[in-house]
Amino acid sequence: MMLRLLLLLVALSALTAPARAKDELVLGMNQSPGTWNPLISSMLAKSLITNMTARPLTAYDASSRLVCLACTDLPTIENGKARVIDLPDDGKGGSRKGIELDLELRELRWGDGVPVSVKDVAFTIEVGKHPLSGVASSEGYRRILKLDAKDDRRFTLTIDRVTYDYNSMGLSLLPSHIEKPIFDANPAEYRNKTAFDTDSTNPGLAFGPFRKVEIVPGSRVTLERNPTWTGQAPHFKRIVIKIFENTASLEANLLSGNIDYALGELGLSLDQALAFEKRHKAKYDFIYKPALIYEHIDTMLDNKLLADRRVRQAILTAIDRKAISDKLFEGKQPVAEGPISPLDPMYSPAARRYSYDPAAARKLLDEAGFADIRNGVRHNAQGERLSIDMTTTAGNRVRELVAQVIQSQLRQVGVELRIKTDPPRIFSESLNRRQFTGLAMYAWVQQPGGVPRTILKSTEVPSAANGWSGQNYPGYRNPDMDKALDAAERELDVEKRRGFFAEIQRLYVDDLPVLPLFFRVDPFVIPKQLKGVVPTGHLNSSTLWIEQWRWED
Amino acid sequence: MTRYLASRTVEVIVTLVLMSFVVYLLIGLMPGDPIDQMIAGDPKMTSEDAARLRALYGLDRPLLARYLAWAGEAIQGNFGYSRSFGQPVLAVLWPRLLNTLVLAGTAFVIATAVALPLGIWAASRPRSIADYLINLVCFAGISAPPFWVALLLITLFAVGLGWLPAGGMADIRPGTPWTAALVDHARHLMLPVITLTLVQLGAYTRFMRGAMIEVLRQDYIRTARAKGAPEGQVLWGHAFANALAPVLTILALSFGGLLSGALITETMFAWPGMGKAIYQAILDNDYNLALVGLLIATLATLAGNLLADLAYVWVDPRVSLTGNA
Numbered sequence: 046m047m048l049r050l051l052l053l054l055v056a057l058s059a060l061t062a063p064a065r066a067k068d069e070l071v072l073g074m075n076q077s078p079g080t081w082n083p084l085i086s087s088m089l090a091k092s093l094i095t096n097m098t099a100r101p102l103t104a105y106d107a108s109s110r111l112v113c114l115a116c117t118d119l120p121t122i123e124n125g126k127a128r129v130i131d132l133p134d135d136g137k138g139g140s141r142k143g144i145e146l147d148l149e150l151r152e153l154r155w156g157d158g159v160p161v162s163v164k165d166v167a168f169t170i171e172v173g174k175h176p177l178s179g180v181a182s183s184e185g186y187r188r189i190l191k192l193d194a195k196d197d198r199r200f201t202l203t204i205d206r207v208t209y210d211y212n213s214m215g216l217s218l219l220p221s222h223i224e225k226p227i228f229d230a231n232p233a234e235y236r237n238k239t240a241f242d243t244d245s246t247n248p249g250l251a252f253g254p255f256r257k258v259e260i261v262p263g264s265r266v267t268l269e270r271n272p273t274w275t276g277q278a279p280h281f282k283r284i285v286i287k288i289f290e291n292t293a294s295l296e297a298n299l300l301s302g303n304i305d306y307a308l309g310e311l312g313l314s315l316d317q318a319l320a321f322e323k324r325h326k327a328k329y330d331f332i333y334k335p336a337l338i339y340e341h342i343d344t345m346l347d348n349k350l351l352a353d354r355r356v357r358q359a360i361l362t363a364i365d366r367k368a369i370s371d372k373l374f375e376g377k378q379p380v381a382e383g384p385i386s387p388l389d390p391m392y393s394p395a396a397r398r399y400s401y402d403p404a405a406a407r408k409l410l411d412e413a414g415f416a417d418i419r420n421g422v423r424h425n426a427q428g429e430r431l432s433i434d435m436t437t438t439a440g441n442r443v444r445e446l447v448a449q450v451i452q453s454q455l456r457q458v459g460v461e462l463r464i465k466t467d468p469p470r471i472f473s474e475s476l477n478r479r480q481f482t483g484l485a486m487y488a489w490v491q492q493p494g495g496v497p498r499t500i501l502k503s504t505e506v507p508s509a510a511n512g513w514s515g516q517n518y519p520g521y522r523n524p525d526m527d528k529a530l531d532a533a534e535r536e537l538d539v540e541k542r543r544g545f546f547a548e549i550q551r552l553y554v555d556d557l558p559v560l561p562l563f564f565r566v567d568p569f570v571i572p573k574q575l576k577g578v579v580p581t582g583h584l585n586s587s588t589l590w591i592e593q594w595r596w597e598d
Numbered sequence: 599m600t601r602y603l604a605s606r607t608v609e610v611i612v613t614l615v616l617m618s619f620v621v622y623l624l625i626g627l628m629p630g631d632p633i634d635q636m637i638a639g640d641p642k643m644t645s646e647d648a649a650r651l652r653a654l655y656g657l658d659r660p661l662l663a664r665y666l667a668w669a670g671e672a673i674q675g676n677f678g679y680s681r682s683f684g685q686p687v688l689a690v691l692w693p694r695l696l697n698t699l700v701l702a703g704t705a706f707v708i709a710t711a712v713a714l715p716l717g718i719w720a721a722s723r724p725r726s727i728a729d730y731l732i733n734l735v736c737f738a739g740i741s742a743p744p745f746w747v748a749l750l751l752i753t754l755f756a757v758g759l760g761w762l763p764a765g766g767m768a769d770i771r772p773g774t775p776w777t778a779a780l781v782d783h784a785r786h787l788m789l790p791v792i793t794l795t796l797v798q799l800g801a802y803t804r805f806m807r808g809a810m811i812e813v814l815r816q817d818y819i820r821t822a823r824a825k826g827a828p829e830g831q832v833l834w835g836h837a838f839a840n841a842l843a844p845v846l847t848i849l850a851l852s853f854g855g856l857l858s859g860a861l862i863t864e865t866m867f868a869w870p871g872m873g874k875a876i877y878q879a880i881l882d883n884d885y886n887l888a889l890v891g892l893l894i895a896t897l898a899t900l901a902g903n904l905l906a907d908l909a910y911v912w913v914d915p916r917v918s919l920t921g922n923a
Contacts, residue, residue, distance in 0.1 A: 077870075077878075080684035087640055176650050182642040183650075233654070242684040262683075262693060263870025264767045287766050289868040293749060297764040298868075301756040470883060474630035477637055499642070511645035512652070514637055 067596055068282040070575075073295050073304035074311040077263050077288045081241035081250075083217035084172055084180045089311055089586070094266055094286055095217070096588040098251035102148070102214040104585040109390055109493035111213055114589065115153065115161070115252075120146040120212050122537060129207055129537075132190070143190065143204055144211045150198040154273040155220050156248030156256045163194040168221035172228060172235070179236030208534050209542055210494065215585075223249050254279040254592045264288060280577075280595035292317055299570070300325075306578075309334065309569030310586045316443060318568030319375050330571045333377040334580035337386050337491035338565035340378075340444075342435070342484045343476070344558060346520045350431060351483065355413040357557040361399045363406035363458040364451050366562060373446060374566075381561035383550045384489070384497050388564075388582060391494050391533075393547035397554045406458045415459070423459035432461040433483035436475060439466035444486060447562070477513050479506075479520065488565060489516075493583055496534045497549065501558070503527055521558035574598065606907075610900045617896050618672070619665060621889050625880065626661040632681055632883040633657060655681065668886070678886035682879070687890045691875060695857075695894065697767070698871035701864070702856035704787065705794035710849060713799050717806025722833055724811060732803065739800030748793045748866035755789060762788055765868035790867040794860060798852070805848050809841035816840075842913050850906030854899030 076090035083095055100114040113119045120126035126148075132141040153161040172178045173186030180186070191203040204211060228235045240247055246257050254276060255268035268284040287304055289295040292314050298304045299313075307313055309332070313321060322331045344351045351357060366380045382399070385392045410416070415423035415431045423431040435451070437444045445466060452462040462484075467475060475481045489500065499505045503522040505515030529552065533545035553559070569580050569587075577593035633651050637643050652658045656667065668678060680690045720732040756764035768782040813819065814837055822832050861873035872891060879888035910917045 079682035079882075082684065085684060086636070177654060179651070179654060181636050181651065182640050182644075182647055184642055184644050184647065236684055237679045237686075239684065261767060261870070262690070263874065264868065265769065267769075285769065287868070288870075289765055290874070291865045291868070294752070294765050294866050294868055297749075297752040297757055298766070301752075301760060301764045303756070303763050303766065468881070470628070470630035470635060470881060473637075474634050477630075477634045512648040513634070514643055514645040514648045516637075 068280070070281045070284045070306070070594065070596075071304045072284060072286045073289055073298055073307040074286060075288075075290055075292050075295050075307075076311050077290060078266075080236070080239075081245050082219075082236070082239045083241075084169070084178070084219065085236050085239070086181055089584075090288075092584075093308055093310060093586055093588050094257075094268075096253070096586060097255045097268055097284065097591045098253045098257060098271070099217060100253055100589065101585075102216045102218075103212065104215065104589055105493045105581070105583055106585070107579045107581045107587075109388065109581075109583065113151075115151055115218065116214075117149045117151055120148060127212055130203070132203075132205065141205075142207045144207050146202045146204065146212060146214070148200055148202065148214070152198070152275055153252045154275065155222075156251045156271050156273055158273060159220070159222050159249060160197065161218060161220075161252050162197040163192070163200045164197075164221045165218045166200060166216065167192050167194070168225050168228075169216055169219045172219060172224075175228075175232050175235075177233040177235075178228070206535075207537065209496070209536055211537070218252075220249050220252075223247065248273075255284060277592045279592040284591075296321065306572055306575055307570060308588070309567045309571075309578075309580055313568055313570055314443070315374055315377065315566060315568050318570055319377070321570060328573060330569075330573055332569040332571065332580055333566040334569060334582045335379055335386065335388060335564050336567045336582040337389065337493065337584075338567075339381060339384055339386070339489045339491060340486070340562040340565055341381065341384070341489065342486045342560040342562060343481070343518045344560065345479070345481055345483055345485075345518075346558060347479075348433070348483055350429065350433060353413045354556055355409045356415070356431075357560065358399070359406040359409035359413070359458065360455065360460060361557060361560045362402050362409065363460065364454055364560075364562075365401040367401065369447060369450050370563060373443065373450075374563075377566050377568075378563045379566075381564050383553050383561055384491065384500070384559070385546065385550055386491065386564050389491070389493055391543060391546040393543070393550050395547055396550040399554070403454075403458050410458065410460070418459050421456065421459060422461045430461065431459065432463065434463045434465055434481070435484040435486060436465045436467055436472065436481050437486040438472050439468050448486060476518050477507055479508075479518055481518075484560075485518065486562070490584060496530055498530045498534060501526055501549070501553070502530050519558040521556070523552060523556060526552045526556075606904055610897070610904070613900060614893060614896060615669075618669065618889065618893055621892050622665045622668065622885070623661065625883075625885055625888055626664070628880075628883075630883060631657050635883060668889075677890050680879070680884055680887040682882050682884045682887065687886045690887060691872065691891055691894065694870055694872050694875045697869060698857055698860060698864070698873065701787065701790055701794065701869055701871060702853070702860050705791045705798065706849075706853055706856060708791065709795045709798040709802055712795070713802030714806050714845075716799075717803045717808075718810050718833060718838060720803070721807045721810030721814060722829070732807075736800035736803045739796050739798075740804070742796070744793055744797050744862040745866055747796055748789070748863060751789045751792060752866070762786075764789075765866070767869065790863050790869050793866070794856075794863050797863075798856075801852075802845075802849065805845050806841070809844050810837055813837045813841040839913055843910055843917075846909045846913065847903075847906045850902035850909070851899060852902075854895070854902035857895050857898040 074090060078091040078094060079088060080086055102115045103111055104114050106112050111119060118126060128145045130143050130145050132143040150161055155161060170186055170189055170192060173180050173183055188205050189202055190205050193201045223240050227238050227240060241250060245260050248256050251271050254271060254274045256271040257266060258269045259267035265285055265287045270279060270282050289298055295307050296313055296317055299307050344357055346352060370376055370378045370380055383396055410423055414425045417424040435448060437448050448464045452464055455462045476485060499516045501517060501521060505517040506520050507513045507515045529545050529548040533542055533549060536542040536545060567580060571578050574596050576597045577595050578587055579590060580587055633648050637648060656664055671678060677687045679685060680687050683690050716732055720729045723729050752764045755762045763786050766786060768786045770779045770782060819832060819837055822836050857872055860871055861877050864871040864874045876888055876891035879891060
């Protein structure tokens with residue numbers, strides 16, 4: 046009986062064992078995309094796939110350089126295609142400066158043959174601005190005061206302010222010939238009626254190198270070459286993206302050959318990749334790409350115990366971040382000294398660094414008044430125990446492990462750390478509503494050259510009054526920091542902006558409202574025959590350059 | 599019979615209405631709302647954006663008002679849209695329900711077909727080596743966590759031997775012969791079905807064995823044997839029919855649970871089913887999707903219960919639905 050069963054399995058296997066073609070690629074990822082409309086929500090799984098079917102106007106490349114993708118030339122002050130202008134008086138008095146940008150669309154066609162035109166740009170901005178469209182972040186669209194069409198492909202945008210990132214137009218275009226009638230019928234229902242979700246494989250929704258031809262929800266998405274794509278022809282005719290939300294299952298599918306490559310941005314975890322490398326080094330290339338994902342610990346500055354910056358400095362000095370990186374991540378995860386990554390063009394190496402020094406930490410705690418040690422825990426003159434809660438996300442094994450190591454290292458200098466783990470939705474509520482009482486460990490995703498305004502500006506402290514928006518969860522308020530943030534945001538001269546960024550980093554590491562831990566790395570486990578995959582380490586992911594991916598013997 | 603069915607249908611409707619209220623309340627009272635999650639994932643969102651989106655999704659209204667609005671629409675057959683997928687919830691859940699029915703249904707049929715004879719066989723030889731061996735297998739099946747069984751099967755059959763896919767669903771392309779398509783479906787279904795079958799097998803076998811041992815102690819069994827009835831007739835003709843009633847209840851109830859409870863198997867084998875959909879909807883604060891998913895699971899359990907009651911009448915003529923027997 047057993048033998049028959051085995052023979053049957055072999056027969057079944059022989060019947061359908063997939064012989065993969067050279068012009069086909071099967072990818073795996075660990076997240077399932079939700080809505081396909083590029084404006085309605087931001088989700089990495091969706092953008093990894095959408096990057097292959099469409100392109101934003103501009104994006105940051107692997108060197109964190111801003112480049113045109115759907116446009117022909119990047120407008121800059123230097124080339125005259127960006128101009129600072131005086132805006133008409135809005136009735137509030139005072140002069141206002143704005144900026145004009147001249148842009149030209151590349152010669153592109155939607156999959157149904159309709160040219161990509163200024164009408165699509167205008168429609169996308171209209172949807173982005175509309176209060177009922179369901180677009181999550183409409184600030185970028187609201188800043189666009191005017192669009193002047195010169196012809197079908199050339200237009201000028203007028204922006205209502207002057208900011209350093211004036212020419213970063215990550216606009217994802219919507220096909221107006223398909224979407225506009227749906228939107229005009231009822232803008233409030235647009236998010237539910239958009240063709241991206243009701244007719245997802247409509248060729249007219251894609252103008253990139255590929256278009257979606259099949260979607261099996263929660264299981265796979267199949268892309269085929271888009272015949273109307275005018276850019277470099279992709280090497281693959283067909284790409285299948287399979288979804289395995291469990292990373293152990295994703296690894297098994299990689300090993301069994303069911304997928305060729307697990308996308309580095311949403312693939313194996315770091316510990317999986319490290320173990321995988323030991324066993325399969327001969328068949329795969331391993332790239333550990335430091336990303337602009339900043340692992341850190343927020344401190345609740347309303348907590349009396351943490352209000353004194355010497356206590357915060359002592360806590361950071363007592364944590365051996367290098368040892369944690371070496372032991373848990375085999376040194377692959379670089380220690381962070383602040384929110385700006387060394388990969389960021391605005392990084393300043395001059396800012397103060399904290400190295401592991403338990404003696405210095407003890408001294409700082411003594412100076413802060415926590416000199417009385419009882420049962421191994423420090424107390425101040427009022428008898429208050431230096432005991433702090435640290436919350437992190439439940440289910441993140443690596444973070445839970447790091448929390449335990451930090452707990453044991455802080456114990457050595459007399460700080461008691463109580464670890465709490467919350468499911469992500471509860472954790473995010475406790476952050477947004479500022480309900481955490483001591484420390485909160487999690488990660489931020491940064492943008493290259495991005496000003497950390499929402500996490501450090503005093504006006505960005507979430508409260509009932511501002512609808513619990515803003516990400517300054519510690520409640521950090523420093524007028525000097527506010528000034529530096531404003532100046533960095535408005536300064537167009539790169540060198541002067543670099544100076545403001547250096548000031549931001551200096552204030553940050555002196556005040557330490559947030560304790561820097563690491564910059565996370567994305568492990569890319571790439572089959573040796575697959576060439577052209579270039580990890581970027583930021584939100585403009587490697588799939589934006591899918592036409593360069595190819596098999597090579 | 600018609601009256602009985604009508605009264606049970608009313609019971610089902612009342613239960614579903616109560617469940618919808620309780621589930622809506624519980625999901626609404628859980629910490630965090632969808633906008634909080636959006637803010638956490640999008641640093642560019644402003645206070646105006648947050649207020650606008652809360653109003654758009656109706657999250658600025660009291661929970662009871664939101665429930666009544668949803669219930670009013672649901673009565674007219676409009677169960678709302680999934681916030682995560684931007685599609686009607688039934689359109690999101692329907693393919694997943696079919697996937698789960700295929701997976702859970704196949705595993706249920708196989709587990710039942712194997713467990714019942716195995717339980718009867720073990721009960722007919724109590725304390726024999728065969729009985730001990732079957733008990734051992736049953737306890738192993740009950741004790742082994744499904745994710746571990748799944749990983750073991752994947753490691754052996756997908757990674758080690760390369761005979762079966764480690765997960766996902768069949769990838770049928772245009773022009774594929776139907777036989778090849780069927781085989782591909784079977785190959786993708788095999789490991790998750792084996793996992794789910796092993797998980798259920800132990801419990802069903804133990805239930806069947808216990809019920810049979812109880813019946814085999816009865817006087818009428820002793821009388822049948824004394825009259826010289828063959829053992830097969832004693833077991834299948836006399837004992838089995840009487841032991842089946844309690845087992846049917848367990849089977850019917852567990853099938854309802856399978857619709858929403860195959861989460862681990864679905865996750866490990868990347869099988870897009872109901873369990874995963876409901877779990878993810880709760881995590882993502884997708885109220886409508888979670889609510890309707892849980893209501894479908896409740897409906898399946900209630901339907902299973904009703905079927906068990908009807909089956910009682912079929913297997914035991916002494917039971918009457920009208921209460922006159």
